[in-house]
Amino acid sequence: MIKRVAILTGGGDVPGLNMCLKSLVYRVIDLGFEPIGIRKGWEGFINYNPHDPTTYSEHFIELTKNMVRPIDRTPGSFLHSSRSDPRQIPADKVPEFLREKQVTSQDLTGHIEDVIHRLGYQALIVIGDDDTLHYAAYLSQKNIPIIAIPKTIHNNIHGTDYTLGFSTGLARGVAFIHDLRALAGSREQVVVVETFAAKSGYSTLIMGFLSGADRVLIPEVAFDPDQLASLVQQDKRETPANYSVVLVCDGAQLAPNKSVQYAPWLHRSRHNSGVTPRRPAPARLTDPEGVGRSLDDSLGVSGEYSGFSSGIVVTHLLSHISGEEVLHQPLTYLLRTGSPDGQDLLGAANFAMTAARLLYEGSYGRMAAFVQEKMWTHVDINLALEGVKTVDVEAWYDVEKYKPNLSIIWAVNEK
Numbered sequence: 001m002i003k004r005v006a007i008l009t010g011g012g013d014v015p016g017l018n019m020c021l022k023s024l025v026y027r028v029i030d031l032g033f034e035p036i037g038i039r040k041g042w043e044g045f046i047n048y049n050p051h052d053p054t055t056y057s058e059h060f061i062e063l064t065k066n067m068v069r070p071i072d073r074t075p076g077s078f079l080h081s082s083r084s085d086p087r088q089i090p091a092d093k094v095p096e097f098l099r100e101k102q103v104t105s106q107d108l109t110g111h112i113e114d115v116i117h118r119l120g121y122q123a124l125i126v127i128g129d130d131d132t133l134h135y136a137a138y139l140s141q142k143n144i145p146i147i148a149i150p151k152t153i154h155n156n157i158h159g160t161d162y163t164l165g166f167s168t169g170l171a172r173g174v175a176f177i178h179d180l181r182a183l184a185g186s187r188e189q190v191v192v193v194e195t196f197a198a199k200s201g202y203s204t205l206i207m208g209f210l211s212g213a214d215r216v217l218i219p220e221v222a223f224d225p226d227q228l229a230s231l232v233q234q235d236k237r238e239t240p241a242n243y244s245v246v247l248v249c250d251g252a253q254l255a256p257n258k259s260v261q262y263a264p265w266l267h268r269s270r271h272n273s274g275v276t277p278r279r280p281a282p283a284r285l286t287d288p289e290g291v292g293r294s295l296d297d298s299l300g301v302s303g304e305y306s307g308f309s310s311g312i313v314v315t316h317l318l319s320h321i322s323g324e325e326v327l328h329q330p331l332t333y334l335l336r337t338g339s340p341d342g343q344d345l346l347g348a349a350n351f352a353m354t355a356a357r358l359l360y361e362g363s364y365g366r367m368a369a370f371v372q373e374k375m376w377t378h379v380d381i382n383l384a385l386e387g388v389k390t391v392d393v394e395a396w397y398d399v400e401k402y403k404p405n406l407s408i409i410w411a412v413n414e415k
Contacts, residue, residue: 003033005359006121007063009077010041010084011129012196014151014165015172016340016348019072020127021079023352024149025063031360035063036121041082041132045112046089049097060119075337085135086112109142116144123147123364125355127164130157130199133367133384140365140381147358148367148381149351153335156200156390159383160369164351167343169335170207176331177211177245184327185241190232190318191327194311196335197250200390204249205397209404213245217252217314220391221399224255225262225314228402229321246318250330252310262317350376 005028009017025035037060038044044059061067061079071078084093087107091099094106116124123145126136129152140146150157153169177193184191193213195204201218208216214235217223228246235244254262315328340348347370354368354376366378391397398405 003122004036004120005033006036006038006116006119006124007079007127008038008041008044008124009079009081009127009151010132011081011152012083013076013081013336014153014344015075015168015336015338016164016344017127017151018068018074018076018078019340019345020149020151020164020348020352021077022068022072023349024125024127024355025068026065027353027356028359029065031356033122033359036119037061037063037079040080041128042084042086042112042135043082045115046084046086046098046108047095048115049095050115050118051097075339083131085131087135087138109139112139113142113144121145123359125149125359127151129154130384130388133157133381137381137384145364146381147355147364148384149355150367150369150384153196154198154200154203154388156198156202156388157384158386158389159367159371159379161372162343162347162370164347165336165340165344166203167347168338168341170203170210171341172335172338173203173207173331174211176334177207177213177247180327180329181211181243181245184243184245185239187327188236188242189325189327190236190244190246190322191329192246192248192311192315192318194248194250194309194328194330194332196332197309199251200388201249201252202389202391204247205391205404206406208247209406211245211247213247215244215246215402216404217246217248217310217402218391218397219249219251219253220393221397221402222253222255223402224258225317225321226258228314229318231401232318233322246314248311248314250310250332252314254313265320266313266316354378 007024028035039059039061048059049055086109088105089108090105091103098108098111100106125147126132127149133148133150136146136148150160151164153165155163155166157163180191180193201220205216205218215228215231232244232246236242311328311330315326319326351368358366358378365381367381369377369379371377396406
């Protein structure tokens with residue numbers, strides 16, 4: 001009897017993802033399973049119509065060793081990926097054969113369960129970020145056999161001290177900041193370097209620490225732009241080359257009283273900025289307490305500044321307060337590209353072997369993990385439901401100086 005196992009990748013790409021997929025396919029085949037790839041994450045399940053066989057090949061692919069043999073040489077996801085929560089699919093994204101009338105969104109979990117049962121998968125292996133694994137844990141609670149592999153450059157998933165892609169993303173971020181430092185120094189200017197929108201400033205804080213950024217803004221601590229501008233000017237005076245580097249996690253928040261003070265100016269300056277919004281509408285984020293709100297609400301900025309990132313707002317404010325030109329450079333998707341470093345290659349292979357062993361043993365509802373003192377192991381997937389790991393502000397951050405305050409780092413606690 002053929003033992004079929006589905007493999008899905010969801011969320012943002014990370015270095016090492018294809019290495020993990022290749023290692024997983026090789027291993028499960030050696031263990032006697034037939035791996036089936038799901039295209040575009042949860043959307044592959046959502047858009048497959050069991051009553052229309054012609055839709056199968058568009059959303060599923062039978063994986064072989066020869067097919068995946070070269071994929072570890074390229075970034076991205078061989079299976080492609082997407083960001084979606086099947087419990088809340090907007091009406092215009094619901095396939096016609098599932099669409100209900102007069103609703104704004106639909107929960108398509110029942111459809112996904114039906115497809116998994118119809119196609120006879122012995123298990124579903126999910127390689128994903130916190131949102132993807134959150135839904136995987138939800139399916140596990142509904143008795144779908146799930147095995148998870150954590151991957152995100154933010155390294156903020158509960159239950160594991162390391163996630164695939166974190167090491168390379170960190171190293172690339174530090175290298176880019178050093179390059180931009182040279183540019184800022186030659187121009188004697190302030191440079192605002194921006195990282196991805198995130199619910200946690202953990203990876204940004206460590207990146208700032210390792211790169212020697214002068215100031216680091218994170219979502220966990222609201223900032224005062226006047227205080228920041230004063231500190232930045234102090235940094236310039238104390239640096240022989242007369243420059244400063246400010247690292248901003250997209251999601252950093254203005255202090256409430258400063259939001260009121262500066263929102264009118266930001267609205268007026270929008271007309272003369274010449275800056276195009278990176279997105280047409282406010283991005284929805286979930287703050288550390290799990291409350292959904294727009295990024296612009298977090299910044300206290302709305303209307304004409306709708307859709308702008310934290311980095312752009314910080315750049316405009318610093319320029320306005322100091323009267324100097326301020327450089328702005330988002331790293332964003334550059335952190336997700338490139339060849340994985342040794343740590344992420346090792347992590348990809350070990351996560352894959354751990355997941356394959358769980359599959360062979362029939363141990364479901366588990367997540368492959370790297371845990372201090374246990375090394376490569378596995379944990380209850382329900383840990384993913386605890387949200388994301390955020391910065392321990394009291395232990396790791398100087399709230400007055402907007403600087404890292406770290407001693408021993410990377411998920412290691414002093415006893």
